[in-house]
Amino acid sequence: MLSYILRRLAVALPTLLLLVVVSFLMMQLAPGGPFTSERPLPPEVLANIEAQYGLDKPLFEQMLRYIGGILVDFDFGPSYRYKDRSVNDIIAAGFPVTLTYGSIAFVLAVVIGVSLGIAAALNHNSWLDYFAVGISIGAQVLPNFVMGPLLVLVFVLALEWLPGGGWNGGKWQHIVLPVIALSTSYMASIARLTRSSMLEVLHMDFIRTARAKGLPSHYIIWRHALKPTLMPLFSYLGPTFVAMVTGSVVIDFYFATGGIGYFFVNSAFNRDYAVMMGITILFGSLTITFNLIVDLLYAWIDPKIRY
Amino acid sequence: MRFSLAERFSIFNGWRRTEKDAWTPQELPAGRSLYADARRRFLRNKAAVCSLAVILLVFIFSLVGQMITPWSNEEIDWEIMGSVSDLGKPSLTNGHYFGTDDLGRDLYARVVQGTRISLMVGLVGTLIAVVVGTLYGAISGYVGGRTDNIMMRIVDILQSVPYMFVIILLLVVFGRSVIMLFVGIGLLSWLDMSRIVRGQTLSLKNKEFVEAARASGVPSAVIILRHIIPNLLGIVVVYATLLVPNMILTESFISFLGLGVQEPNTSWGALISEGASSMQYGTLWQLFFPLFFFVISLFSFFFVGDGLRDALDPKDR
Numbered sequence: 248m249l250s251y252i253l254r255r256l257a258v259a260l261p262t263l264l265l266l267v268v269v270s271f272l273m274m275q276l277a278p279g280g281p282f283t284s285e286r287p288l289p290p291e292v293l294a295n296i297e298a299q300y301g302l303d304k305p306l307f308e309q310m311l312r313y314i315g316g317i318l319v320d321f322d323f324g325p326s327y328r329y330k331d332r333s334v335n336d337i338i339a340a341g342f343p344v345t346l347t348y349g350s351i352a353f354v355l356a357v358v359i360g361v362s363l364g365i366a367a368a369l370n371h372n373s374w375l376d377y378f379a380v381g382i383s384i385g386a387q388v389l390p391n392f393v394m395g396p397l398l399v400l401v402f403v404l405a406l407e408w409l410p411g412g413g414w415n416g417g418k419w420q421h422i423v424l425p426v427i428a429l430s431t432s433y434m435a436s437i438a439r440l441t442r443s444s445m446l447e448v449l450h451m452d453f454i455r456t457a458r459a460k461g462l463p464s465h466y467i468i469w470r471h472a473l474k475p476t477l478m479p480l481f482s483y484l485g486p487t488f489v490a491m492v493t494g495s496v497v498i499d500f501y502f503a504t505g506g507i508g509y510f511f512v513n514s515a516f517n518r519d520y521a522v523m524m525g526i527t528i529l530f531g532s533l534t535i536t537f538n539l540i541v542d543l544l545y546a547w548i549d550p551k552i553r554y
Numbered sequence: 555m556r557f558s559l560a561e562r563f564s565i566f567n568g569w570r571r572t573e574k575d576a577w578t579p580q581e582l583p584a585g586r587s588l589y590a591d592a593r594r595r596f597l598r599n600k601a602a603v604c605s606l607a608v609i610l611l612v613f614i615f616s617l618v619g620q621m622i623t624p625w626s627n628e629e630i631d632w633e634i635m636g637s638v639s640d641l642g643k644p645s646l647t648n649g650h651y652f653g654t655d656d657l658g659r660d661l662y663a664r665v666v667q668g669t670r671i672s673l674m675v676g677l678v679g680t681l682i683a684v685v686v687g688t689l690y691g692a693i694s695g696y697v698g699g700r701t702d703n704i705m706m707r708i709v710d711i712l713q714s715v716p717y718m719f720v721i722i723l724l725l726v727v728f729g730r731s732v733i734m735l736f737v738g739i740g741l742l743s744w745l746d747m748s749r750i751v752r753g754q755t756l757s758l759k760n761k762e763f764v765e766a767a768r769a770s771g772v773p774s775a776v777i778i779l780r781h782i783i784p785n786l787l788g789i790v791v792v793y794a795t796l797l798v799p800n801m802i803l804t805e806s807f808i809s810f811l812g813l814g815v816q817e818p819n820t821s822w823g824a825l826i827s828e829g830a831s832s833m834q835y836g837t838l839w840q841l842f843f844p845l846f847f848f849v850i851s852l853f854s855f856f857f858v859g860d861g862l863r864d865a866l867d868p869k870d871r
Contacts, residue, residue, distance in 0.1 A: 262711045270723060277727040388852040390803055392810040392823070396830035396841060404834055493718040493807075500811055501830070511719070512811050515726045523726065527719040535714050 248546070255542055259535050266531045267317070271310050274520040323525035326514075334525035341507035342529075344414055345495050348422050348504070352430035353491055357484070360434040361477070364441025369468070371446060379438050386435030391494040394428040395501045412503040425498045433487050440483055445476045481545045485538045492530050592788075595865040602861025605854035612851050616669040624649045625660030627667040628818045632658065644839050653839040656832050664820055665843055671821040672802050673851075675735060679801035682740030684794050687747025688786065692778050694748065695755030706752065709745050717742040718804070722813055730816050739804055743797065750793055754786050788866040796859035799852045806848065822848040 288296070297303045304312070316322040323334035367379035389397070402424060403411035415421050448454065449472060457467045499508030507526060514522035596602060625631070631654055633641070644653040644661075652661035694705040721738035728734050758764065759782065767777050806823025808814040815821055822844050829841030 258707065258710055259714075262714050265711060266715055270720075273723055273727050384853075384856075387856055388799075388849050390807070392807060393826065393845065393848070396826070396833065399830070400833055400838075400841075489716060493716065496718070497807065497810060511722075512813070515722055515811075515813055518726060520727070523719075523723055527716065527723060530716045530719060531714075534716050538714055 251546060252543060255539055259539050263528075263532055263535055264314075267314055267528055268310065270524045270527050271313055274524055275306060277518070277520060317528070323528070324521050327519050327521050334522050337510050337522055338507065338525060338529060341499070341505060341510050344504050345499060345506035345508065348425045348429065348498070348506075349491055349495050351422065352426045353488065355426060356430040356434040356437055356487065356491075359430075360437025361441050361480070363434075364438040365445055365468075365473075365476070367438065367442045368445030368449065376442075379442060383435040383439040383442075386432040390432055391428050392497045392501065394431050395424075395498065398424050398428055412501070414504045414506075421502075421504070425502050425504060428502075429491060429494050429498050433490060437480065437483065437487065440480055441476065444479050445472065448472050448475045451475075478549055481541060481548070485534075485541050488537045488541075489534050492534060592865040596861050599861040599864060601857050602865075605857035605861070608850055608854040609858065612669060612847065612854075613673065615847075616666060616673055619666035619669075620663060623651065623660060623662050623666075625663050627659065627663040627820070629660065629663075630658045631660065644843075652843040653837070655828060655840055656837070661825075661840060661843055664825060665847060667818075668820040668822050668825045668844060669847055669851075671732065671815055671819060672805060672823070672848075675732075675739065675805040675821070676798040676802040676855075678736050679739040679743050679804075680794050680797045682736070683743040683747045683797055683801075684790060686740070687744035688751050688783060688790055690744065691748035691751025691753075692755050692782050692786065695752035696759050696774065696778050696782055698756075698759075702752075706749075709748055712742065713745050715742075718807065721804075722808060722811075725808070725813055730813065732815055732819065735805060735808070735814060739801055743801060743804075747790070747793060747797070750789060751786055754789055755782055758782055758785055792859060792863045792866055795855065795862050799855040799859075802848075802852065802855075 294303065302309065313324065316324060321335070323338070326332050326334055326337065363379050363382075367376040370376055399411050402409045409420050409424055411424075413421055454467060454472060457471050458464075495506060496508030496511055498504065499506035500512045503509065507529075510522060511526045513519075514526075620626075631648075631650070644651060650660050650662065652665055655661050655664060690705065690709075694702045720742070721735075724738045724741075725734055764777060764781055767781050772780075802822070805814060805821060806826065809821045809823030810827040812824070812827065814824055825844035826841065826848060829837075829839075829844060833841050
């Protein structure tokens with residue numbers, strides 16, 4: 248097990264490093280420096296400012312400084328657009344918001360998705376089953392950026408039940424729509440996967456044996472069927488997490504929650520590369536860490552995994 | 555386990571020969587190839603056939619739709635501009651079949667144009683994924699050993715990168731253009747394809763016909779191109795069909811954020827975004843017309859993909 252953990256780390260860490268280096272180099276390739284503007288500064292002033300930010304140093308040294316800053320002080324450097332804000336400030340302002348509704352959406356998607364999938368499989372070919380299948384097909388073509396406007400249309404403009412955006416310190420009224428918009432399509436795909444996995448498991452020999460022994464059906468489902476059903480879903484958690492992180496950009500943007508995606512899109516418009524890089528690296532490392540944890544958990548739960 | 559097309563074909567033939575040993579040539583039924591079989595199965599799937607028809611119609615719409623409107627996608631109708639929510643409604647009399655957008659531009663022409671871009675992104679992205687992914691996966695699987703290990707580690711690493719952020723970073727750094735969109739999407743779309751192809755190649759490469767080719771001295775490159783890849787076709791086609799809607803979704807996602815193609819070009823995502831941002835003024839047609847095309851096309855692509863999978867891979871259910 249230990250060697251497996253080490254091997255996984257041996258992939259994860261270079262990945263992270265690669266992400267940092269590539270995004271750093273991409274930023275260097277970008278036309279124009281961070282201080283070029285329509286009214287060019289006198290060259291002496293520009294040189295002074297660049298010296299202050301360390302931009303006159305060789306590329307390699309700049310990169311080392313950047314990576315060192317992240318590793319040692321968790322410091323992503325200053326923003327290139329807002330004088331009084333560092334990338335850290337922006338992350339500190341936006342991340343809690345995104346994390347709040349993101350984790351609610353993630354948990355909801357998994358819990359409701361799995362329950363719906365199991366219920367559909369247990370009532371195979373009933374109205375519930377058709378309902379679950381119908382939803383999961385429908386949700387495939389209703390991604391978060393379509394769900395968002397449709398929800399706003401119904402619940403904000405037509406019914407006037409909920410506010411159409413903003414965060415307001417995380418009042419529940421402001422959380423409901425982002426959570427629904429973000430989780431629906433993943434909920435549906437989790438439900439579909441659970442359903443087909445459960446159906447497969449229910450047709451296996453050991454379930455038939457359990458039934459033949461006369462075990463009560465709830466016992467069969469809880470003790471025998473549930474674990475092998477959920478096993479393949481484990482590997483879907485990683486991609487779901489990534490998709491949710493990505494989707495949060497749309498949610499932050501559309502609902503103006505002030506989450507981290509909002510700053511990402513804004514900095515993309517402003518060409519504030521430092522912020523974009525910081526957020527990309529943050530989300531990249533989150534993704535890689537999450538995948539690592541899921542893989543290790545999977546290896547721990549499933550004895551069939553060889554490491 | 556999954557059988558390759560070639561393998562299933564041989565099983566099928568072998569079975570037929572032993573069952574009906576006494577067949578004379580005249581009695582042989584007209585030969586039915588595996589692909590003919592697949593076509594029959596596909597055509598029996600009504601949802602898939604209808605979806606295919608819908609896709610064709612959307613295609614035709616994007617190609618010739620511009621001919622039946624007097625408006626171009628850039629022209630601003632000055633009479634309507636400023637009072638779009640009253641005068642910009644869909645109407646046949648003033649030629650704005652789908653109404654106009656916020657600026658008074660003809661929505662029909664813009665939808666035609668957006669459909670063209672979205673479909674193009676979907677198809678080109680998929681094409682890149684198919685070519686790169688198939689070659690990469692086939693080479694990795696066929697060569698095996700350390701090469702395979704390294705090539706797959708690279709895929710592992712690239713796959714754990716949050717690709718949407720990288721695409722946006724690319725678009726911002728190198729300028730927003732359709733070409734850059736293709737590069738960004740193509741750069742990361744082939745990863746899944748290469749995995750699937752590699753898995754399939756591993757099971758193919760020890761088959762007798764590959765062994766025979768190797769024994770008669772065919773070089774590896776030729777074996778991959780002539781013997782491995784044709785046998786991967788089924789799975790590649792199925793996966794590619796399912797990839798098209800995903801590419802379109804990716805592009806729409808980026809365009810929805812306003813970071814995709816630039817005006818006057820547009821795409822479904824950008825049009826949906828525009829419609830969504832102006833719906834509080836009651837101009838719902840701006841949301842619903844692009845959304846309609848988006849939804850029916852994605853639906854159809856998914857259904858055709860499912861239908862193809864059932865047709866080409868009936869065991870995989």
